[in-house]
Amino acid sequence: MKSKGSRKKKLHKPPNIHDVARQARVSVFTVSVVVNKNGNVSPTLRRRVEAAVQKLNYRPNLLARGLVKHETHTIGIVVRDIVNPFFPLLVRGVEDAARKAGYSVLLCNSDDQREKEEQYLELLLSKCVDGILLNKAPGNLSLSLRRLLADSKVPVVLMMRTSSDLKADAVVTDDEKGAFEAVSHLVRVGHRLIALVSGPLSVSNGKARWRGFRKALEAGDLQYERDLVIEGDYHIDSGYSAGLSLLPRRPDAVFVANYLMTVGLMKAADEMGLRCPEDFGLASFDDYPWLSCFRPRLTTVELPKYEIGATAVQILLERISGKRNRRALVKLMPELHIRESCGFMLRKRDSKEDSLARQEKPYAASTAPEFQ
Incomplete structure (x- = not known):
């Protein structure tokens, strides 16, 4: 032996x-x-x-070499839900921009849980990353972790959401404008009773999309009906529950604040025997290549996912190199993609009815502070 x-x-x-x-x-x-x-x-x-x-x-030994030079050429990224089809292209934008600059990327998934998010942030700091990209989970970070981030002097760039507890650079999309454009289109089509499945109103982009919805109703001289607004959490199950609650009230149209909740709402509609756009119009937030393969094709607000990731890396690298001093908020513009689900093919109007578009009030940006 x-x-x-x-x-x-x-x-x-x-x-x-x-x-x-x-x-x-x-x-x-x-x-x-x-x-x-x-x-x-x-x-x-x-x-x-x-x-x-x-x-x-x-x-x-790259880590040992990096510690001597006080740099490791690694970037950490924490996203809320890697299963959500929104994030792969965003992460690809991060990776491509980072690799071009000679950096590697460590990817973490918080599952929308603050406790898990904090564990990963501590892990990334222990790995001596040069900077962190954060798609914030709901809720504020603990005081101890905020102090740890401040003491480490590791720069953080927020993506898609701002947060009152982190005074950091941020790259977001103009979600209020995107929601305004989508709901305004539903109004132009001729829908008058429009429901909303919102994102969580405790987070900045959920609140922004809700504001855009309300402003579009006001611009179209339509009433805001509280019983036609249900707050979701950006997951399929909340869209399904919202559909079961909203669709029996027979709204003319529904605006859903993200794609996964749209899947849940359509599941509820199918179980109830309702058809889109024959029984209700539909517009959603975010677009994907495969959506053109389904019927009806969804009217959506496209978000520049790849550009969000690439831009966030650019700002983070400027922070790491000391080239940026002032805190930055970069807003990228969404784009409305009009397809059959909104019901425009079923609600063609003559030139007199089409005057609604000319009477509609223009979008006015919110005066709410950019960082909340």
């Missing part, structure tokens, strides 16, 4: 910089210069070091 000592001797030890120096018959300093590309070395010595690195399969 082999002893534990003999087994330990057989454990493979990864090569270090001293092994490379012995193999190449050069100094450790010369190996460091070649590996870090921060000095002049003769072509002969460089080839010997590179050959030794390849032969030994040497991998520099």
